[in-house]
Amino acid sequence: MAKKKRFGKKPGAPPGTLVFTGEKKVDYPYVTRDFYNENDYTHESLKGKELPNDFEGGTTWLDVRGLSDIGLIEQIGKKFDIHPLILEDVLNTNHRPKYEEYEEGIFLVLQSLTATRDKNFQVQSEQVSIFLKDNVVITFQEKEEDVFESIRERLNNAKGRIRTSGPNYLAYALLDNIIDNYFIVLDHLDLELEDLEMEILNDASNTTKSKIYQLKQELLYLRKYISPLRETTAKFLRSDHRLVPEFMKIYLNDVYDHVIQILDMVENQRDLLNGLYDLFLSEISFRMNSVMQVLTVISTIFIPLGFFAGVYGMNFHYIPELNFKYGYFIFWICIISLAAALLYVFKRKKWL
C-alpha cells in the first residue's frame, strides 16, 4: 500500500484554497497538447509555452502531468472557467472517485491503479482527473509517467471512431483505459491468491500470516477506490447533459458493465482471502496441535518406564526380582513390550 496522503487544507480556511497533498512527484509539471480532427493530429509539449487560445476546428486534449505547480493549475482553472472547489479536488490526490456535472462541463476524478508482485503484492494508485468541455478535454495526472500512451497511439493511427467522435468519446476512451487496467491488477491479485493457497497448504509459516494481513490491507485499499466507481459510472451513463449524447450510451454502458464485473471480482477475492485466512488458521493450529500431541505421546510413554526403572532402584531389603538370574534382561523385555504396546495403542487411536 502506498503511503497515506494526509488531508491538506487547514480547517477553517476558505473553500477552494489550493494545497497539493501528494508527494512532489514531478519537479515541474509536464504539459502536453494533442489536437485532432478527422484529418489531422498534432502532439506538442507546452513546456515554456503559453497555454493555447484557439480550440476551434477539432478536439484539444490538454494533459497536465505533475501537480506541484499550483500557479499553473490556477492559471488553467481561470482560463477554462473551472470552479476553485474542483481544482481543490484535483490537488487533493487522495480523493475518492467522483462524477460531477456543471453548466460548463463534466468533471471526473479516478484512481489509476497498477500492481507489482516483486516481493509482495503492492498496489500503486495515481489520481487522474478528467475535465470535459465542449471542444476540450483537460486531464491532470499525479505523476510524470503517461497512463494514456495507448490512447495517443490510437489517435495517431487515424483509425476507428476516436478521431471522428469529438471530446466526449475521448473522455470515454480515457475512462475505459483506466478501468481496463483494473482487470490487470485483479489478475495479478488472483495469481497472488493462488500462490498463497499453495503456500498455506504446503508450507504455512509465521510469515504467511503477515502476507495474508498485507493482502487484506491491499484489498481494503483497492475496495476504497473501486466501490465508489459503480455510482460514478452510473451517474455518467444516466446523465442527460449535452456532453453525453445518445450514441455514447452504448459505450458508457459497456464501461458500467465492466465496473460491475470488477466489483464482483473484488468481492469474490475478499471472500477467497477470508477463506484462505480461515484455512491458514486451522492449518496452523492443526499442525501445532499435532506437534504437541507427538511430544506428549513421547513423554507419556517414557514417564511410566521411568517409574519402573525407579522401582528396581529401590533399596528394600527383599525385592525378589533383583535376584532373578536374568532379571535385568527380563526387565528390558517387559519395558520394551510395554513401550511397544503403548505405541501400538496410540497409533491405532491415531494419536501419533
Added chain:
Amino acid sequence: MAKKKRFGKKPGAPPGTLVFTGEKKVDYPYVTRDFYNENDYTHESLKGKELPNDFEGGTTWLDVRGLSDIGLIEQIGKKFDIHPLILEDVLNTNHRPKYEEYEEGIFLVLQSLTATRDKNFQVQSEQVSIFLKDNVVITFQEKEEDVFESIRERLNNAKGRIRTSGPNYLAYALLDNIIDNYFIVLDHLDLELEDLEMEILNDASNTTKSKIYQLKQELLYLRKYISPLRETTAKFLRSDHRLVPEFMKIYLNDVYDHVIQILDMVENQRDLLNGLYDLFLSEISFRMNSVMQVLTVISTIFIPLGFFAGVYGMNFHYIPELNFKYGYFIFWICIISLAAALLYVFKRKKWL
C-alpha cells in the same frame, strides 16, 4: 473450480476488439442450423457451407459451438447486425450473466453449469450467449458438447407450443433448460454436503478441512454466476420489447420463480456449509483436547508414583520401611491403590 479465465483485451485497445479468452476448446467451430415452423423441422450442419440468407416462413436457430474462429464470429456479427461490443462479451467467456435489449434484438449471456462428483465435487461452467431477433435465434456455446439436445428433441417431436410459438418461445426454452440444470448441480451439492456431515461426525480428519475449503470455493464460484441471474431474468420478465409479447410473461415468470428458488437454495447451502465448518472446528478441537487430556492424565498418575519409587531409592542410613519384611510388597500395594484412587477420581470427574 475450472481454471480462471483471464481478461483478454489489451487496456486502451478500442472497444469491440475481439479476443477469445477461453481455452481453445474446439479446433474449428461447429455451426448448425435448425429451421422449423408448424409443419416442418430441418436440422443441418453448416460446416463448409455459407451462412443462410433466407429467414422467412419460420424460425431459424443458428447454433455456434466453439468460439476460437474469430473470423466466423465477425462474419455472423456483420450479417445479423450485432454490435461489436456484444461480440466482445460473447468471446469473453468469463462474463457475468447479463440481459440487454437493443432496437434489433435481445441479448442474453449465461453460464451453463454442470457438476461432477468423482473424487471431489467440481463445477464446470460453459458460457452460453443467446441473441434473439425477429425470426432468428443465434446461440454461441463455448464447447463442442451440445447443451441443448433435449430442445432439439422437442422440436423434432412436433408436439407442444415450441413448434408454433416462434423465436421468443425458443429463447425461453433455452433459458429454462439452462436454469433447470442448476437444480441438478445444487442437488449434487446437497448430496456432497450430506456426505460431508457424515464424515465430520464420524471421521473428521485433516483432509476434511481442505474438502470444506474446496466446497467453499465451489460455492463462491456458483454464487458468482447465480446471483446476477435474479436481475437478469427480472429484466427479461419486465421488458416491454416487441420480442417479449404478453403470452410469454407467464413462462418468464416461471423462470424467474425458479431463479429465486435457486438463489434461496444457494444461500441455504452456504449457511449449511458454514455450519458444517463450525461443527468441524469444534469436533476437531474437542477431539484433540480429549487426546491431550488422556495423555496428561497418564503422566499425572505416573509422576507421583515415580516420586515414591525415588523415595525408596534414597540412600539415607535409616529408612525404616526398607527393613520391613514385606516392605516391597506393601510398596506395590500402596502404589497400585494410589494409582487406582487417582484413576477413580479422574474417571468420576470425567477427565478420562
Added chain:
Amino acid sequence: MAKKKRFGKKPGAPPGTLVFTGEKKVDYPYVTRDFYNENDYTHESLKGKELPNDFEGGTTWLDVRGLSDIGLIEQIGKKFDIHPLILEDVLNTNHRPKYEEYEEGIFLVLQSLTATRDKNFQVQSEQVSIFLKDNVVITFQEKEEDVFESIRERLNNAKGRIRTSGPNYLAYALLDNIIDNYFIVLDHLDLELEDLEMEILNDASNTTKSKIYQLKQELLYLRKYISPLRETTAKFLRSDHRLVPEFMKIYLNDVYDHVIQILDMVENQRDLLNGLYDLFLSEISFRMNSVMQVLTVISTIFIPLGFFAGVYGMNFHYIPELNFKYGYFIFWICIISLAAALLYVFKRKKWL
C-alpha cells in the same frame, strides 16, 4: 429435518410437465367436498365419484389430500382451468411460499409446519396449495392427515362470519390456520432453547454440540419456509383483485402482522441460538482448560519432589544429610512442607 425432496422435472422437458416430487405418502388421493351457504353445510367424500359440476348457491371447498395420482390432478386442472405451470408448482412439494394472481383466480403455496420434541426437536413440513376462484376454493394437501379440521368444525357450527362470507374468507381462514400453527412450532423451539441453555450451563458435553448443530439446521429449514411469507402475505394484502374485497383487508392485515411477528421471533431465536453456541464453546474450552490446569499443577508439584528424592539416591561418597540421625524424617518434613507451600501458592493464585 425432513428428507430433502429432489427437483423432479427433467431439464429441457416442456414447462408444465407434471412430476410428483414427494414421497408417495398416500396410496390413492383422498378428495372431499364441503359445500356451504348461510343456511346449509354438507361434507362428503368424493372417493369413487365424479367431480361436481354445479357450484351455484354457495361456496364449494374441494380438498385433495395426497398428490400421487397425477391423472386426477390433471383432471381437476382442466375442469377448473388451472394453468399447467401452477399444477407443476402444486406437485413440486418443496416449493417456497408464493402468491400469484391470474384473471381466473388466486393461487397460494404454503408449507404447513409441525414440530415434535420426542428425542430431538424436529420440524415436519407439508405443502399446502390453495386455489381461490369465484365460488370455489380448491386445496391440495401433501399428506392424508387433515390440517384443516378446526376449519371444518367452524363451518359446521354455523356461527361467525365464515358461513356468510364466501370463498375469500374461507381462503383467509385456511391461511390464518396455517400461520397460527407456526406460533406453536416456535413455542416448541423456545422450550427447546431453554432446555439447551440449562444443559449447557450445567452439563455441557460432546452431544450438546451436535444438538446445537441440529437445531441450527432446523432453524435454517424454518427460515427457508418462513422468510418468503412476508412478501407472500403482503402481496395478498395489497392486491386489488376482485377476489380480495375491501372488507378482507382488516383480516389480511392481521395475518400480515402475525407473519411479521413470526419473522421477528425466528430472527430472535437465531440470535439466541448463536449466543448459546458461543456460550457452549467458551463453557467447553473453559472446562477443558481448567482440567488441564489442575493436571499440570499436580505434575508441577511432583516433578521437583522427584528431583529431591533423586538427589538422595545419588551415590556420592560423602553426602552429609544421609548420615543425619533423623535424615529420612527430616526429608519427609521438607518434602511435605514444599508441596504444601506450592499448593498454597497455586491456590492463592487461583491456579487450582
Added chain:
Amino acid sequence: MAKKKRFGKKPGAPPGTLVFTGEKKVDYPYVTRDFYNENDYTHESLKGKELPNDFEGGTTWLDVRGLSDIGLIEQIGKKFDIHPLILEDVLNTNHRPKYEEYEEGIFLVLQSLTATRDKNFQVQSEQVSIFLKDNVVITFQEKEEDVFESIRERLNNAKGRIRTSGPNYLAYALLDNIIDNYFIVLDHLDLELEDLEMEILNDASNTTKSKIYQLKQELLYLRKYISPLRETTAKFLRSDHRLVPEFMKIYLNDVYDHVIQILDMVENQRDLLNGLYDLFLSEISFRMNSVMQVLTVISTIFIPLGFFAGVYGMNFHYIPELNFKYGYFIFWICIISLAAALLYVFKRKKWL
C-alpha cells in the same frame, strides 16, 4: 428477562377470539376515569360503577389496569366500537409495537420497559395499548402499577398545553412518557456495561461469562421491543388522519427523534457488549495460557535436574565424580547454576 409469554389463541379459532396471554397480574382490573378541559379536572375510580356515557365538553381518559377480566374488555370494545382483532392484540401481551389507524380512531401498542440492577441487570416489560378516539383516550396497562402517574400530575397542575390540547396531545404525552423511560433503561445498561468492563479487566472469572451471556439476552429482548418503534412512530408522524392535526407534528417529530437516538444507543451498546465479549475471551485465554506457561517452565527446569540426580544414582563401578572430595557440593553448585541459568534465559525471553 421476564418469562416468555406464549401465544394464546388456539390455531384455527376464529379471528378476534379473546384470550389473555399474560400471567394473571391483577385479580380484578382497576379502571379509572380522568376527565378534563381547560377549566376542570376530575379523577375517579370506576370500580363497581358503570362505564361513562357522556364524553362531551372535554377529554375523557379511561385507563384499564389489568387485563384478566375478558368480559370487561369485551364490554369496552362494544361501547367504543373497537374491532375484535384490536382487542385480541390488547390481550396478547407479547405484541410487538404497532401503530394502526381506522376510521374510528388510532390504535397504538407499546411495551413500557423498566430495569432493575439488584444482582443482575433485568428488564421488565409491560404492554401498554392506547386507543385514541375523537373525545376519548382509552389505555390498557398489563399490571396494576401506574406507568402514567406523572401525566396525571401534569393534568392536575392545570399548566402547560396538556389541559388545552385535547386527546391527541394526551396520547402524545403518554407515548413520550413511555419513550423517555427507555432512556433510563439504557442508562442503567450503560452503567452495567461499565461495571462489566471493570470486572473483565481486573477480575475476569467464569461467572463473568454467564453475566455477558445474560446481558446479551437482555439486549436481544430490548431490541425486539425497540426496533419496531422506528416504523411505529414514523407512521404516527406521517399520518394524515383527522386525529393527527398539523400542530402535533413538531411534538411527534421530537418523539421520532428520540426513538432514532434510542435505536442508535441500543446498536452502540450491542457493539460495546460484543467488544467486551471479545475482550473477555482474549483476557481469559491470555490468563490461562500464562498460567500453563509458568507451570510448564517449572517442569522444564526440574526435569533436566532430575536427570542429573539420576545420573549420580547410577551403579556403574567407576564413576569418577562420586569419589571427588566435595563431589556432592559441586553437584549442588552445578545444579543451582543450571537452574539459575535456565530461569535467567526464560525470564529474558519473557516466558515466565
Added chain:
Amino acid sequence: MAKKKRFGKKPGAPPGTLVFTGEKKVDYPYVTRDFYNENDYTHESLKGKELPNDFEGGTTWLDVRGLSDIGLIEQIGKKFDIHPLILEDVLNTNHRPKYEEYEEGIFLVLQSLTATRDKNFQVQSEQVSIFLKDNVVITFQEKEEDVFESIRERLNNAKGRIRTSGPNYLAYALLDNIIDNYFIVLDHLDLELEDLEMEILNDASNTTKSKIYQLKQELLYLRKYISPLRETTAKFLRSDHRLVPEFMKIYLNDVYDHVIQILDMVENQRDLLNGLYDLFLSEISFRMNSVMQVLTVISTIFIPLGFFAGVYGMNFHYIPELNFKYGYFIFWICIISLAAALLYVFKRKKWL
C-alpha cells in the same frame, strides 16, 4: 472516550423542559456578537450587556459559549422565537447530528471533535448548535474554548466571499470548519493505527490488547457522531428553504462530499482495526504456542534420558553394562548422542 452524558429530562416532564446535561464546563456563559457587512466588521463581548435588538444592515452572529445559564438560553429562545423543543436539543449535549428546518429558520446540531494522542488516543466531543435566521446566526458551544477562531479571522480579513454573502454562507463556513476538523481526528487515528501495527508485529503484549479494545471504543464513539452526518448534510443540500439559495448548493455539495469521504475513511479504519485485532490474536497465539512447544521439546528430550539414568540406578544383581571398564563414559556418549539425535529430528521438523 469522554464521560458519557446522561439523559437529563425527567420522564413524563412536559416537552421543552430545559435541563443542562453536560458537566458545568463554564461558570458563566461567554456571549459574543460579531456584526459585519461588506464594509464593516465589529466584534464585542456581551458580558453584562443586554442582547442586541437591531439586526438590519448586515449579518449578526451571536455566539454563546457555555450552556449552564438556562435563564439566558430561555431569554435568547424567546427573543429569537426558537421553539422550546429546539432549546431542549441545544442543552442535551449528547445529541446526535441533526438538521431541521422551520418557518423561522434552520437548526443544526453537530459534534465538534478533537483528538489527543498523549498516552492513549482519545477523542473529545463538544456539541455545537447552529441556528440560522434571516439576518442572524446564533451558535451555542458547550465549552469556553472557541472552535471558530479561524472563521473570525476570515471575517476580520475582509477578503473572500464570507463578508459579502450573508448568514447562510456563514453557517456553511461554520459547518465546513467543523467537518474539516474531522479529517484531523482521522489522520491522528491513522497514525495511531500505524503505531499499533508496528507494536503488534514487533512487541505484542497484554497491554496491546486493551489498547486495541480502547481504540475500538473510540471508533464506536466516532461513528456514533459521524454516521448521521450523511443524512444531516444531505438534507441541508437538498433543502429548498428560502435560507438555502441556489448559489449555496455548490458549497454544500462540497461539504456533503467531504462527509462521504469521512464516512469511507471511518469504515476503512474500522476494517483496518479489525484486521489488526485478528493479527494480534494470531500473533499472540502463535507466540504462546511456540513457547509451549520449545518447553515441551526440552521435557521430551530429558524424560527419556532420565529413564536411562534410572535404568543404571537399578539394583539388579547382574547388570553387565555396570561392570564395563568405561561403562560410565559410554553411557554419557550414548546419552549425548541420543539427545543430539532428538534435537536434530526436532530441528528438521521445525518443532524447535
